[in-house]
Amino acid sequence: MDTLITAGRVLPRPSTPVPDGAILVRDGVLVAVGPRAEVLAQAAPGAVRHDFPTGTALAGLFNAHVHLAFDASREMLAHFLAGPSLEDARARLASMLRSGVTTVRDLGDRGHLGAAVRASLEGAAAPRLLVSGPPITVPDGHCHFFGGATTSDASIRSLIDENAAAGADVIKVMATGGQITEGGADMWEPQFDARQLALIVTHAASHGLPVAAHAHGADTIEAAVEAGVSTIEHCSFMTGPRTFDRRDPVAAAMATRGISACSTSSRNWRTIVEKLGPEVAQAMYGRLPWLEEHGVRLLAGTDAGLPGSVFDDPVGALELYEWLGFGRRRILEIATEDSAAGLGLSAVTGRLEAGLAADVLVVEGDPLASLAALRNPLLVLARGRAAA
Structure with a gap:
């Protein structure tokens, strides 16, 4: 059965808006995207039709860092x-699907909860779900309660093997300490050295899996880049409680090697700005335009599940980029096609293009004029299936 969507504007990509456009979906795949008349000519006579004359259709959004267990x-x-x-x-x-998110990456659970969720939703309307399983950490280290504590090279390899066998799409390593684990390393302090990070990358690659490194500390970010991880989560470049050291050569290496950065900022960023003050807040959040200037790919991710980081407000997090001076077109690119590229999904989703998955978000209004339009979803399709 064909599904035909018409809208006042269609964004095959945020940079290529089509006024009075249409989208044709067949068997969960985009068949045609473009001007209304051209697409209508390709639709079957009995196509199910959805018309949104004042709406905008764009690719479904990404959240590249969540914890469904929280x-x-x-x-x-x-x-x-x-x-x-x-x-x-x-x-x-x-709830993420209803808010317009059609691809989700879960970066830490216990007992392979994410894989179980994915299996239970096979064939249902649900976001595409990438999972890591229990992250690699150290005894009593950051997020040890997920069950991924390791004590040797052999135990690191064993955990990677277990996660791969359980259906992991990515291997997560807690390369530095974090905020939610008492008694462990501070956020900027390393949990693994350069040799161990290289071992993790090499062994993950033997399973065909990329590595996502949780890394706040500047030294550990540099080591993770040298090791060849695929994404750096948080990527804070911290050297102390409120000190930062942005390293131009490290950012340049990330750009050259295609290593992406996921800021993991939720809608709580406004509260954090008030708490830290403008100077420290700019030192922390200013890394994002700095990374952008160096050509580092940025991923949309919110650490959803942590206190206050809700699952159903991707827009609140994206508004941080606007506060930092990013244009709305660029923000939409980060939330769609750039995140797809960073997760290795450019040939699958992230754009409205014939042959890609029918991951479609239709909102009232124009998000290129105001990001607030993203808070008004009219229709969400995940691989052609409509959100309830």
Whole structure:
């Protein structure tokens, strides 16, 4: 059955708006995208039709860093330790779809919850879900409660093997400390050295898997780049509690090697700016335009599941980029085609183009004029299936 969508404007890419456009979907795949008359001519007579004369159709959004095992409450960790729920995780994923997110990367769970969620939703309307399984960490280290503590090279390899066998799409390593684990390394302090990071990248590659490195510290970011990870999560370039060291050669190497950075900033960024003050906030968040200037690919990700980082407000996080001076077209590129490229999905999704998956978001208004339009979804398709 053909599905035909018409809209006041269609964005095959954010840089190529088509006024009075249309999209033809067949069997979960985009068949035609372009001016209305051209697309209508290709539709079957009995096509299911959706008309949005004042709406904008664009590719579905990405959230490249979430934790479906967490509930985003202040008691998030206690609730998780009491036992993550498959049904709760499914509900969180469903809320992301309703908000316009059609591709999700879960970067840390216990017991391969993400893989179980994905299997339970086979054939249903749900975002494409990439999973890491339990991240590699150290005993009592950052997020050790996911079950990924390692004590030797052999145990690192074994965990990678286990995650790969369980269906992981990416290997996650907690290369530095973090905020939510008491007693471990500070955020800027390393948990693994350059040799171990190289071992992780090499062994993950033996399974055909990329590596995502959680890395706040400047030294560890540099080591992760040298090791050849695919994405750096947070990428804060910290050297202390409120000190940062942006290293131009490291950013240049990231750009040259195609290593992406995921800022993991949620809608809480405004609260953080107020708490830290403008000078420290600019030192922290200013890394994003700095990375952009160096040609580093940026990924949209929010760390959804952490306290206050809700699953159903991708726009609140994207507004940080606008505050930093990014144009709306560029922000939409980060949230769609750039994130697709960074996750190796350019041939699958991220643009409205014939042959790609029918991951489509239709919103009221024009997000190129105001990002707030993204808060008004009219229709969301994930691989051709409509969100409930």
